[in-house]
Amino acid sequence: MAVAAQCRRTDRTGRGPARPRVRTARAGGRPAPESVVSRVLVVWCPDWPATAVGIEASTPGVVVSDSRVVACTSAARSEGVRRGMRVRDAQRRCPDLLVRTRDPDAEGRMFLAVAAAVSEVTPRVEVVRPGLCAVPARGPATFYGGEEAARVLLQDAVVEAGFDCGVGVADGLFAAELAARVEGGLVVPPGGAAAFLAPYPMSVLDRPELTDLLDRLGIRTLGAFAALPAGHVAGRFGADGALAHRLARGEPPRPVAPSAASADLTVRADFDPPAQAEEVTFAAKRLAGELHESLAEHGRDCVRLSVEIGLADGHVLQRLWRHDGALSALAVAERVRWQLSAWRTDAPGHDEDAVWGGVVWLELTPDQLVPAVGSQDALWGHSGVDERVSRATDRIQALLGHGGVTRPVLVDGRGPGEQVIKVPVGDLPPGEIPDGPWPGRVPAPAPAVVPPAPLPAAVTAPDGAEVRVSARCAVSGPPAHITIGEAPPDAVTAWTGPWPVAERWWEPERARRRARFQVTTAGGAAYLLAVEGGRWHVEAAYE
Template identity: 50%
Template sequence: MIRPGLLVLPAHGPARYFGGERALADRITEAISAVGFTVRVGAADTVFAAALAARQGRLVPAGRTARFLAPYPVGVLGRPELAVLLTRMGLPTLGAFAALPGDRVTARFGTDGAAAHRIARGLEARGLSTRAPGQDLTVAHQFKPAVALLEPVAFAAKELARQLHERLAAAGAVCARIEVALELTGGKRLTRLWRHEGKLSELAVAERVRWQLAAWQETGALADGGGPAAGIVRLALRPEALSAATGRQQQLFGASGIAELEAAAARLQAMLGHDAVTRVALGGGRGPAERAIRVAFGDVPPENRLPDGPWPGQLPAPYPAWVPAQLEQARLLDAQGEPVAISARLLLSAPPARLIVKGHRPVTVRGWAGPWPVLEQWWNTVRARRLVRMQVVTEAGPAWLLVLEQGRWWAEAHYG
């Protein structure tokens, strides 16, 4: 039941039983009409096309759904913004939209646009997964005899990465994490999880395995009871957090720029280490400095730092133009030259008169807003944090975001 009045059912088996789709449609019409309802029946290769065919009472032959859909306007897709944009681009019909290359559609319109493109081509919006329930996509290599050198293991990792990507592609899936597992002589097992996000190439996966092997060797994890290195008997790559492969949106005109960037980042990581190349991601937090976090290239932000709220006490817009890497020492003084304090009831001890930020000239305070309290993790005696924020406008023009914590003032950000 799609909605009241619209019912969808697979027709292949029943049609064969009753002598064809037309005979099946007639039987359905007779049965529903017998109880006093008017019914129209349509058939096509997809649910979307069958619903349109039912409006006309048409039975679209198998394999001709795309031809049936071609004359329809793009507005029937139910995506108003996409329909307006396609019309302005000179693609007013589903047939014109379906003629576009799939990779270009994904690059320009994202996964939702790719789903609409599949519908226009006479396919279901999401491809069916061919992965059997409980199917294990792990790939592994046995070393006989056990090896002590890392080069053969790194070479095997490259081949395993290729096999893993082939299995994921065949199953119509991507994974969010990859577990690298190493089994040593004596039964010792080492594991490490790497973020994947569906973007790591075969070479990138192999490189990460090599980095991990080197790290285990440096830390002595490969040693056998503190002695010489133990032999490696098995290497396995196991994908985790599987989801349907919906495509990846890249830049508008081709993906060469992104591919070159990823290759350059992978080379730097190979030389300098995984954490040497980072990107800035939007994270969760209440202050501006907390929301900008650095994530190693190829990883995704930690789940406990996602920007989704709620974040009570979060700084509202407009946001500061400049946030220093470290809080800068500051002094907020009253007209008598005494530090301004804030009581437990959020009352100022005196109106602010002067602001002194380390490395900047003292300025006169023209106005202020706040204070706003922030109480974080009050239930945790170790990580509990209590602070107060204020916005201060100076006669020089710029405004500052100040923080009072444990009786000391700090400059957290600057409004340029």
């Protein structure tokens, strides 16, 4: 497979001071491209979150986040499963449903392979989001003999790389994406975007609040919405409604706003000695903060960002990332990490722990600027809270070190203490944790409290003898009392178990054999207990 980022030789050494240094250039500006109606060619990979976690389209499967379905395969849709469903509702419709947790980082890293396949056919590929990338249609259409020929060629290139896709061409990104979603792909004639979009439901705008309100007003299609006077829409629904109205009419999301060439807002970090992926990702967050401040000073928003990474062997990794909103510092760092991870994965014979001798410089360049329209604070003042928290976290990390601030990450495992790990903020979870099925896993619901270390306990039968579990999982007597630490004994009102677990029996030095019980007590508490080597302990508590 082709490497997942464009590369070229360069004579820039990137040598600098001993620590990463951030420099913001202010002279020799490059003009921002004009926002005009242009022909756009879009490559769309269906059900990309499911593809990223390894679920095939022929397998009924869903990807979930916060107990909701965020993506499902075509086989699952044929059983009535839809996005937005609760997991239990989806499983009720399809009992054999394969459920996987969403992995945004895997989506980003894997999609760069699709972008690389597209870049083999035409340059200047911009990633809109994992699962969707776009290129200007004019160049490929001229070179390959028409838009339909370019569309078919790009589709074949992505399919040969091992990914299903649809390719569409239309006036503007929004119409081109919907054209790519049509079975087999579609070329919408120039000037025909409004007619093409008219029959689509309002839900394709992905603005639930606006869609619900317009539905109550009897406006249920893009054509009906586009027929409303633009001035009335802007006055009633504000800037977001006006942007949606332009999309429904087949126009670019922002009107043409010519402006003089502004100062070069490129920010750069040099690394001496060459840095590895973790240090580069940390520097990317600080660079993004510098870039945001510069954009605010100039009254601009960046809708397309160019990320260039210079490697010690002279290669340069370059990728365009589009985002119609503001990319947070953490989101920029994620994209930098995706580029490095994809290059390490695809580079032949390359060590996973080194990126071609290290990274010597990193540049972030706002490739397309538009006038900033500002943002409206929420009723209770919560707008921008996540961004402020992210910047505060960055400052604390700078003081305490990269591992000074961690976040809990849910992973697969058997015990409750094994299903949560701490990861430095901005880092990926470790990739060596295998998926299920994890026989002997603690059943749902998950315990609410997991102590840092198991609490010693004693479990006795009605006759006062300690409860024991044999090698064949035979219980010597029903649990009647439980004593945790030095606390007084508490009567057991109900119990279930044992659930035996034998781990790593093929490695005698690391082998473990234990049995788990769930108990409730007269004091109103519920515990997950485990007995190992004849000793009882409390693994977790329920609330």
